[in-house]
Amino acid sequence: MAYQLQAVAGGELLLRGASEGLVGACVVPLGGGVALVPMTDRLVDAVGEGDSGRALGFWRLPGGFEAVLARWSRAGAVAYVEAEYFxxxxxxxxxxxxxxxxxxxxxxxxxxxxxxxxxxxxxxALRRLGVVAREGQDEFATLGLGRHRDNERWIRAGGGR
Structure with a gap:
């Protein structure tokens, strides 16, 4: 079964404030004050400055969005994460x-x-955001990042769209 994730991770309050009004942004709480903003097509189009991806060697990080993440990080650390498994x-x-x-x-x-x-x-990256792993798990598992197999399911779980 396939698994894909392309998202911004950070403090839930930080991401809610920073992404407010940003087309296609949906904040999905993970627990412990941490949240994700999955990279939807609409969000990529809104922040991509005509570039659909490949910034810093990432598959889905649009060009120019690094500056947005840098701006958001003035209020607290944020991470951009990608995973793909099959x-x-x-x-x-x-x-x-x-x-x-x-x-x-x-x-x-x-x-x-x-x-x-x-x-x-x-x-x-999650460790740098302050996530502490539960005993016997890593930070990825502690936040339950395996719960949903793709961005669309994360968005539905977060009440987006």
Missing amino acids: GGAGEQSAAVWEGGELAWGPVHVPEGREFSADGGPISQ
Whole structure:
């Protein structure tokens, strides 16, 4: 079964305020004060400055959106995360903005490469946002990021659209 995620992660209150009025933005609470803003087609079109993706080596991060994330990060750290899996194989990427600038990453772990001892890029990014993993889980699992298989399901779960 396929799994895809392309989203901004950060504090729920920060993301609600920062994304207010932004076409296609839906804030999905994850618990513990953390939320996602999945990258919908409408959101990509609204922030993409005519570019549908590939900024900083990400598949879905539109050109110019890094400046928006840097601006949002003045109020608190935000991360851009991507994952794609099919049949147990896949890849993860993440980057974190803090204090108005890119502070970590981007880190890309392509298919066939093992995660570092610190975990996958998404868990590492979430850790930088202050997420603390439950015993026996990583940050990805602690927030339940495996609950939904794609952005559309995350949006429906968050009451968007």
